[in-house]
Amino acid sequence: MSPRLETVRRSWCALLLGVAASLMVAASVAAQAVTPSTRTVEGRVRRPMGERGDSTGMGPTRGVWVTLHRVARDSAGPIDSVRTDEAGRYRFRYQPWGTSDAVYFASTTFGGIAYFTAPLRTQNASGDDAEITVFDTTSRTFPMSIKGRHLIVSKSDSTEMRTVIEVFEVSNDSLSTLVAADGDAPAPTWSMGVPAAARDLRANEGEISPEAFVAQPGRVSVFAPIAPGVKQIAFSYKLPNSSFPLALRSYGGAVVFEVLLEEPQGTVKAEGFTAVDPVTLEGRNFRRFLAQDVRPDVPLVIDLPSSATPGRNLYIAGLLVAVGFLMMLALTRSMQRAASKRGTVAPTLRPREPVIPIADRLAQEIAALDATFARQESPSESVRIAYQQRRAELKDALAQALAGLPVEQ
Known part of the structure; x- marks a missing residue:
């Protein structure tokens, strides 16, 4: 060569x-x-037991099935199940696989209601991360307290309509999950009045399935189970310009009541409401009015200037993510973590675009x-x-x- x-x-x-x-x-x-090391989940299923429970009033839930789930873009479904032991304990050992956006969590069903852990993100999940609190159910309706209420009114659009978004943080302060009774005319688990002129009523992003949301003239009703703790309920509707000035009532009151108006000259007239610094959401400016410890059935009037100038449609999804929830974050987390009043809710799982390492x-x-x-x-x-x-x-x-x-x- x-x-x-x-x-x-x-x-x-x-x-x-x-x-x-x-x-x-x-x-x-x-x-x-794609083949990280094996993970473990060790947790308990507990429920309020009163004097029969431990020092926190909680006791074990024996012999119930706990299921480990995987949710991702490539596939989703249960991957393993096990029964709790005499102490209410359960344990899983699993190997993550597939895309990096996969989310794992455990769930159990008690009294026909599903309860979930938060997403399991650590190598060895235990303690509060893997604990599931379940509750007895009742169909005897009782008042829910409103920890936060947020009302957002957009500018007028080209059809002379304004979009209104209402977001409630509703708290079940009992030790039972409220369910709608069976029957031809079951009572809703939660209901709220809306203006009689409201059109196109619909459920928005929140913790209530649209199938459990019923809109009627002048009222919205929810028939989904409401477990102890705080649940977010959000809906939207449209009002003609002729509805303003708009007269409302606080109905069940609220710990925090916030009103956002896109009209620069808009005002809120009601007991306890104060104009505070405006906010910018999705590049749009809103006047902000705030009140605390609002009593039930307090009247309020939202006054907006008449305008024939077409506005832009309200970005509902962006506002629901951004508005008002920072105020309630600490309160919501503390209530959800309280052992005697913890109601876990199915997580809203939003697959994210994979990031290549x-x-x-x-x-x-x-x-x-x-x-x-x-x-x-x-x-x-x-x-x-x-x-x-x-x-x-x-x-x-x-x-x-x-x-x-x-x-x-």
Whole structure:
């Protein structure tokens, strides 16, 4: 074999070895991403027992099935089930798989009502993270306290209508889950009056299924179970401009009552309401009026200037995420974590777009660079030098990423 052919052969061998090494690194990193180490879940299912319970009034729920679930873009469903022991304990051992957006959680059904843990994010979930509190059910209706009420009124749109959003944080302060009674005309678990002129009433993003939401003239009703703790109920409707000034009542009162008006000249006239600093939501400005410890059935009037100027439609989804909930966050969390009044609710699981780890991207870029260089029959010396320099930079960056160090590209 001529020296030139021997040189070419050695160059190709070295190049192929580099490609193979890069692919092995990429495969190793990808394998680590989709087959992490085994996880465990050790928790309890408990319910209020009164004097028969422990010092917190809680006791074990024996012999109920607990199911481990997986929800992701590639698939969703139960992956394992086990019965609780005499102490109400359960344990799962599982291996995560598939896409990185997968969410795992445990659930049980008690009295026909499903109760859930929060998403299991740690390697070994236990304690409060894996505890499920269940409750006896009752169909005897009782008043729910309103911890927060948020009312948002948009500008007038091209049809001379205004969109109104109402968000309630409703608290079941008992030790029973309220359910709608069976029958031809069951009583709702929660109900609220709305203006008689309201049109296009519908449930919005919240913790109530649209199937459990019923709109009638002048009233909305909920027939979903309401467990102890705080539940968010949100709905929207449209009102013609002729409905303003709008006269409302506080009905069941509220610990915090917030009104947001997109009209710069809008006002709220009611006992205890004060204008506070305006807020900007989704790039839109709102006047803000706030009241605390509002008594039941207090009258209020929302006065808006008459306007024939077409406005833009209200961004309902963005507002529901942003408005008013920071005020109630501490209160909601503390009530949900209270052992005797904890009502877990099925999490709203929103798959997120997968984020490719930096190490994966670097390994893929090395492999692509090697493959591109290998396809060149006779690369020039400048091309070879540029290839070698870029490959060295990527290898250094990959080593930093695998070592957990920040990477600059």
